[in-house]
Amino acid sequence: MASEDFKTVVKRVNLVQQRRLRMGLAGLLAAVGIGVYVLGYQQGFDDRVPLVLDEAGLKGTISKLETRLAVAAETLNRFRAELADSERQVDELEKELVFYRDIMSSSEDVSAVKLRPPNLSWDPERRSFEYRVVVQRLAPGTQFYRGRLMVQILDSEGKAIEALSSTPRHDLSFKYFQRISGTIELAETVIPASVRFDIELSAPRKRSYEQTFDWSTSIVYSTQ
Structure with a gap:
């Protein structure tokens, strides 16, 4: 059997360089994470911009609703006043009815x-x-x-x-x-x-x- 020669390769590892490499990689990942966060925040801010810009429209809508409520309250008050006036008219008619009933009612004394x-x-x-x-x-x-x-x-x-x-x-x-x-x-x-x-x-x-x-x-x- 032929004899085989085995060679041992010894590789030197530079620990300082390895640390620097790891730190650089970690810094790169951190920078990427911060960039993603900033982009997401900016996108969210951009999504909120229309709400801020539409503040005038929101105030206009609120003003319209307040106007409608005021008109509804005025209509209700007018309806109550008309109802009270109708009740007074009915009361007057009832009094007039009693009045004429008394006139037309029978009495033994024609001079009463x-x-x-x-x-x-x-x-x-x-x-x-x-x-x-x-x-x-x-x-x-x-x-x-x-x-x-x-x-x-x-x-x-x-x-x-x-x-x-x-x-x-x-x-x-x-x-x-x-x-x-x-x-x-x-x-x-x-x-x-x-x-x-x-x-x-x-x-x-x-x-x-x-x-x-x-x-x-x-x-x-x-x-x-």
Whole structure:
């Protein structure tokens, strides 16, 4: 058997150079990583740019929405006001219906009349009392009612207070109802306690009616 010669190759490794190579490779990888991060951040920033640039459009959209809300609120308020007005009209119609029902209702006394709740107001500064009343019939038919209505203001003892002008007297002449209004001026020293309405009918029959309203509960105070 032939003999073979083996050669041993000894390779010297430069440790310093190896370290430098590794450090360079690590630095290169770090630089690549930083570059990728910076590029990604820049791309994300670029994606946010349209939102920043569209800030004016966003404000415009918000302004439009606020305008729509204001218009909707105004429409709702107008609708509520119209509804309240409709309710008042319905209430007035119901009162008118009761009013005419009373007129057309049957009554044994053809001369029966009624004084509806009056509107009474008092101006303490001018010492002026204003009244608005309605006298209506309570019996069906076509006969006329004639007579006189007198308005008096009473003190706490039930005595008539003398007005600065003459005592109001109104002639009555109606078939179904009659509206009456007037003003009474009082002196500074008097203290009113109630208001009395006296009705004297002469047709279709002679009748007398009297109705008194308490000053503290029936009078509305007003200042002109």
